[in-house]
Amino acid sequence: MKSIFLAPSLLSADFADLKSAIEMVNESEADMFHLDIMDGVFVPNISFGFPIISAIKKNTRKPLDVHLMIVEPEKYIEKCEKAGAYNLTIHIEACIHLHRTIQIIKELGMTAGVAINPHTPVSMLEDILPYIDLVCLMSVNPGFGGQKFIEGSIKKVEQLRGLIQKKNLNVKIEVDGGVNFGNAQALADAGADILVTGNTIFSSNDPASVIKELKKIRLKV
Numbered sequence: 001m002k003s004i005f006l007a008p009s010l011l012s013a014d015f016a017d018l019k020s021a022i023e024m025v026n027e028s029e030a031d032m033f034h035l036d037i038m039d040g041v042f043v044p045n046i047s048f049g050f051p052i053i054s055a056i057k058k059n060t061r062k063p064l065d066v067h068l069m070i071v072e073p074e075k076y077i078e079k080c081e082k083a084g085a086y087n088l089t090i091h092i093e094a095c096i097h098l099h100r101t102i103q104i105i106k107e108l109g110m111t112a113g114v115a116i117n118p119h120t121p122v123s124m125l126e127d128i129l130p131y132i133d134l135v136c137l138m139s140v141n142p143g144f145g146g147q148k149f150i151e152g153s154i155k156k157v158e159q160l161r162g163l164i165q166k167k168n169l170n171v172k173i174e175v176d177g178g179v180n181f182g183n184a185q186a187l188a189d190a191g192a193d194i195l196v197t198g199n200t201i202f203s204s205n206d207p208a209s210v211i212k213e214l215k216k217i218r219l220k221v
Contacts, residue, residue, distance in 0.1 A: 149178030161191025
């Protein structure tokens with residue numbers, strides 16, 4: 001059985017020593033970096049922008065999983081590609097012309113993800129699933145790290161996995177928000193492929209060991 005994919009979220013890292021956090025993830029068993037870009041409009045917080053992404057990219061040896069929590073994400077796709085994004089995820093709630101935006105992401109050579117907020121039913125994804133590579137299922141209300149996991153998210157992962165299998169698609173399920181040792185295996189059992197972990201990793205005295213332990217989680221399929 002394959003191990004779960006891990007994407008440590010740098011939103012929870014120490015911004016005063018970001019280079020050390022990047023090097024820790026580089027040397028760890030983590031699979032990619034997760035970068036949350038916030039605009040203070042779509043979510044009630046502001047994180048970092050494209051110069052920071054570019055600086056992170058210069059120091060990483062693993063792919064950048066960029067999550068746009070912003071309005072009008074279509075305006076910033078090319079900037080994300082130039083900054084070094086491998087995967088680019090946009091919110092279904094923030095994108096009026098979703099299919100067109102996904103096409104542009106793919107034309108620029110990135111894989112494409114669609115994120116849904118906790119209140120958005122997975123059925124909203126049915127028409128776009130054949131065109132994307134990843135669904136980022138938010139298990140907290142987006143905007144801040146360290147929030148409590150919404151338990152109903154496990155059921156949503158099960159529903160989404162069933163929809164993907166029904167359509168016989170190869171779409172990864174990523175879960176973002178409040179992921180910890182208490183729910184990680186249940187999420188994998190429900191059908192998640194990728195876990196975004198921030199506070200659980202970076203609040204630890206030994207974050208590399210936390211990553212190593214989380215990587216012991218096995219995928220259901």
